[in-house]
Amino acid sequence: EAGVVQSPRYKIIEKKQPVAFWCNPISGHNTLYWYRQNLGQGPELLIRYENEEAVDDSQLPKDRFSAERLKGVDSTLKIQPAELGDSAVYLCASSFRGTGPYEQYFGPGTRLTVT
Amino acid sequence: AQTVTQSQPEMSVQEAETVTLSCTYDTSENNYYLFWYKQPPSRQMILVIRQEAYKQQNATENRFSVNFQKAAKSFSLKISDSQLGDTAMYFCAFMKSNTGNQFYFGTGTSLTVIP
Numbered sequence: 001e002a003g004v005v006q007s008p009r010y011k012i013i014e015k016k017q018p019v020a021f022w023c024n025p026i027s028g029h030n031t032l033y034w035y036r037q038n039l040g041q042g043p044e045l046l047i048r049y050e051n052e053e054a055v056d057d058s059q060l061p062k063d064r065f066s067a068e069r070l071k072g073v074d075s076t077l078k079i080q081p082a083e084l085g086d087s088a089v090y091l092c093a094s095s096f097r098g099t100g101p102y103e104q105y106f107g108p109g110t111r112l113t114v115t
Numbered sequence: 116a117q118t119v120t121q122s123q124p125e126m127s128v129q130e131a132e133t134v135t136l137s138c139t140y141d142t143s144e145n146n147y148y149l150f151w152y153k154q155p156p157s158r159q160m161i162l163v164i165r166q167e168a169y170k171q172q173n174a175t176e177n178r179f180s181v182n183f184q185k186a187a188k189s190f191s192l193k194i195s196d197s198q199l200g201d202t203a204m205y206f207c208a209f210m211k212s213n214t215g216n217q218f219y220f221g222t223g224t225s226l227t228v229i230p
Contacts, residue, residue, distance in 0.1 A: 003159075033218075042119075042206050042220030043160075056217060089158060102148055102210060104218060106160040 004107035012113045018080035021110045025094030035091040087114045121221035128197045136192045136224045138207030146212040149190045154204040197228045
């Protein structure tokens with residue numbers, strides 16, 4: 001079974017430029033998460049989708065970040081314009097919301113460097 | 116709000132020895148799940164072990180076991196017979212049972228296994 005796929009793995013951009021990250025969750029997983037992980041820290045949730053609906057985006061900086069999950073499968077996270085402080089690893093995870101056991105499966109992440 | 120605390124930023128252990136990583140959490144919930152995730156230098160997080168709060172028996176997975184103390188809100192991970200491949204960041208995570216799978220992560224413990 002294929003795991004969570006993310007692309008690109010690495011991205012270097014100049015500040016004020018736009019950037020987009022793509023995630024393909026595990027087949028059949030209805031819940032998808034985007035996390036931001038700063039160096040030496042644990043992942044922090046940006047947004048969570050149940051199918052195609054964003055059910056928790058309270059931590060998403062909506063002035064510059066946007067996300068979508070069309071048809072409840074793949075998802076894209078966008079930053080426009082990027083700032084120096086956005087440098088981090090962006091992780092995508094998926095899970096199946098059924099009767100448990102609820103663990104999340106993570107992708108390899110996209111390491112973003114903003115110069 | 117739920118908080119997860121990992122008080123050991125870095126730890127080291129000799130190969131074949133046993134090490135225990137600590138985790139405490141704060142919640143008013145009675146039903147929840149706890150997880151330990153491992154993040155090797157390649158950065159893909161993988162699940163190590165999970166514990167359901169309603170189960171009194173401590174979870175075990177081969178060389179990995181937990182000491183779950185519900186009253187003390189403590190959830191430590193014991194790694195026996197440490198191997199070089201155990202070198203990684205370890206994250207403790209908490210999930211309420213009725214929140215649609217939202218995780219709260221600790222800040223992580225960097226474990227180095229010394230040959």
